Structures are given as structure tokens and as C-alpha cells.
Amino acid sequence: MELRIFTEPQQGASYDDLLAVARAAEAAGYDAFFRSDHYLKMGGVDGLPGPTDAWITLAGLARDTSTIRLGTLMTAATFRHPGPLAISVAQVDQMSGGRVEFGFGAGWFEAEHTAYGLPFPSTVERFERYEEQLEIITGLWNTPAGQTYDFSGKHYTLADSPALPKPAAKIPVLVGGTGRKRTPALAARFADEFNLPFQPVDNAVEVLARVDAACAEIGRDPAEITRSAALVVCVGRDDAEVARRAAVIGREVDELRQNGLAGTPAEVVDKLGSWRGKTGISRAYLQVLDLADLDHVELIAAEVAPQLRG
Template structure:
């Protein structure tokens, strides 16, 4: 799927970061760690952006995460982005013995402080942090990513993606740390308000809102005909009518129209969630009959 993404001209391949399948079934073949997979894909691809949408702050110590992401950025030649969220799927934590604290937003905030602080420490310097959740003492803050920070070009740093539909704290966190603010499966009617709140959060701290990329992740279900759309919806266990309402779904002309509306609402990037990873023809259809119509 990642190689097809690159070959067909898409801009990036981003992974969910989960350890447990959702819904019924035997769960085979079992989970793959997102950053382990992305390390492999960094060596198997040459152009596309690679990242998570999103990693859970509960899964990894921020010092370990900073090292992992920096190394994958090096492996890719500077093509990595880190989507980081608070985590929400309690069952996967129970299944693998991962702590799931009830209040995770402060944990996420401190992780962003540590990760960006480690990357931004000059080579030869030391990074210290004492917080409610993490203490780092005398860290050499290595290795460094290939990329420089989008918020401070004098410092190393992978672009950070912060996402969510919360009205206050999430936009404020994005304005402080992120290169991109992502809306995860938002109702179409709410997108404009979310964009406005993110822009206001930037202005509140003196940041130019134009420096914060606005994006959304939506389920993809495309077909050359309505019957093909219905077939693909059935393959992923979704209602085709519901997908046409809330996702990027339908025939090519419908997809072009939906993406156009999202652009008018202020989105600059759209992640198309492909749920059937064996259906490479799905990607080919979007590349040949949808992307070619976009300006």
C-alpha cells in the first residue's frame, strides 16, 4: 500500500497507531508497531511523507519517542511527521498491560514539551525537564532529526501534528507546538468553526494562523459506479449512505466536489483513510480520476 501510494503520486502515507483491532474477528495477523513499520517504509520509499495519525502519548516515554522518530526521520532523509494524541482506546491498553490514566491531556502536553525540547537542544548541549509526569536530567538530546523545526528554523525538529475536536485546549496546544492541526472525522458542518477556533488560538499567542496547516482525516470509499461504491462499503462493513454523508465517498465527481468543499472551508490537507489495505485498485481510481481533476 505504501509503495502504491508513492507510485501513484500521492503525497504521504500515514499510519494509525493501535495495538488492538476494533470490532469482531480474530484480530489476525495481530498488531504492528507504527514506528517500527515506518522505519521499514522509510527505506522502501523515496518521496512520500511518512507519519502517524496519531501516536498515543500513553504508548511510549517521550524520551524514547523522540529517539525513535528522529531515527526514522534520518532513515527517510527527512520525510517524517509526528502525529501525537492523548490516546482513547482503553481496551488495547488493558490487552497489552499499558497504563491508561484517566486524565491524559496533561500527559500529552508534557510529552510535546519533552519531545520538542529534546529535538531543539543544540548539539553539545544538555536538556533537563522536571514535570508532573516525566523527569529528564542532563540528556544529550540525541539523535537529531534531519529536518528543522517549522516553528524555529534554527532548531532541529520533525513537524508535529496535533488533532482533535475539542473547542479550547486542543487548538491552544496546536498553536503552541504543531505545524498542523488535524480534525479526525469531523462533521462537515463543523469544519469551519474548528478552523476559526484554531486560527483564534494562534492569534492569541501572536502566531500567524497561516503557519498552521489545517487538515482532516476522513474515510475513503470511491467507485467508478454507485454499485462499486456499495461493494467497497460492504467490504469494510460500512453503510454506503452514511459514508457519502460523513466521508469522502462516491463516484469520482462526488469526491472532487467533497474535496472542493473542504478546501473552501479552510482545509489544506486531507487524509483519506483506506480501510481495505488489499484493494490497491481503490488508490489507482482516486489517482487517475480524482487527483487529476484537483487544482
């Protein structure tokens, strides 16, 4: 199983904070560094120094790292128009030498839209726009060089687009969520990876079954879609260290053990093994909430990751 680091910088992080975590993750051998795409803090934190833009951050990391893959869980379709977004992501991929992955969602956090003057349509319209954006962005990237791209939809129209720039490599598209109909259908059509965000394992099994069924409806082999899960992580060498790390992020150890990955390295290996056995996931995004604790990142790489390989 691959382990990836996932950060929530809207809770309070500068670019330099994120760079330190990304470099630590790269040095420790993690497969990828991902970040959220949010413009407003959540919960009882001050969020200082304020939000950072996901794709500006990843552009910087593309030049300030060298091997680790980079991506978002999830870029919000409500934040950007699809044409300029396709250009931005392709450019960051070029800047990184082909290391970008594109997690993309419909957008859900209404308060951040209000705070920064972004329209927040109804759920129905958000998913209409999301579907059109998925088709446009992948269509622009996949248009052969020298040809043009056209699209006419309910919300977006493109005519005679040169469909440039091209990514340095094929950019994997991640779709995720727990929607019962539209999300599985969009995953079946567009996703290279399906991500389960912070779900109990039994619920995850049900969600993945819906994705498999959606694939069957369009004749796609569900094995073509990588399965992954995002889970908050809190690992310690002993119970005291686990409790200390939980306290820093304002969580209870028992709750983290139930809803995330908490405990000693052996406990976390067992939990991930159970996840893999029940759901078939091959990749875990470890939500690291204390970005100053680089020892945490290194501990997991040293004592958890080796037991999950193979």
C-alpha cells in the same frame, strides 16, 4: 489539495500488506502514507494477524520506500516515554532521509491499554502528560548540537540530556482532535499542522475557529498551521463499484456519502472542494480500510487527485 493515504492496520494487516499499499501510493504520486497507532482492533473484525507497532512499521517503510512521506495519526502519548520516543522518531527520520511527520495525541482507547498492560490515567492526567511530552520531544529535537536539554515537570524530569539523535530534517508536528480548550491551546503552541478527525464539515469549521482563537491569544499567526482532515474514502467508477467497495468494509453507501468521501470521482472532487471552501483545508487523509484493494488507491490518484491540484 494534497491527498494522503491513511491506514488502520490494527483492523488486520501485516507489514507486507502495509508495504504494498505504501509502494502503490508512492508510485501513484500521493504525498504521504500514514498509519494509525493502535494495539487493538475495533468493531466486528478479527484483526488478524494482530497489531503491528507504528514506529517499527515506519522504520521498515523508511528503507523500503524512497520518496513518499511517512507518519502517524496519531501516536499515543500513553504508549511510550517521551525521551525514547523522541529517539525513535528521529532515527526513523534519519533512516528515511527526512521524510517523517509526527502526529501525536493524548491516547483515548482504554481497552487497548488494558489488553497490553499499559496504564491509562484519567483524562486530566493524560493531557498533562501529553503537554509535557510535546514540550520534551520538540525540545530535544530543537536543542542545538553540542548543548544539553533539561526539563522539570509534574510527570517527567530530564537532566543533562545530550538531546541526540537529531532528525535529518525538521519534523512537522501534527495535533488534532475536537477538544474545546486544551487541544486548540496545544495546537497553537506546538503544531505545524492541525488535523480534523472524521468530522462533519460544519463541526470542523467550529473546531478550526477555536484553534484560530488560541493562536490569537499567544500572538501566533494561524496561517502558520496547515489545516487537514481525515475522512474515510470509498470511490468507484460507477454506483455499482462504490456499493461493492462499501460492502467490503461493512459500510452503507448513503452513510459514507454523508460522513466521508463516497461516490464517483466527480462526486468526491465536489465534496473535497466544499471542504476546502468552508474550512480552508489544504490536505486530506484518505482512510483506506480495504488494504488489499490497490486499484482503489490507483483510481483516486488517476481520477480525483489531478482535479484538486493548483
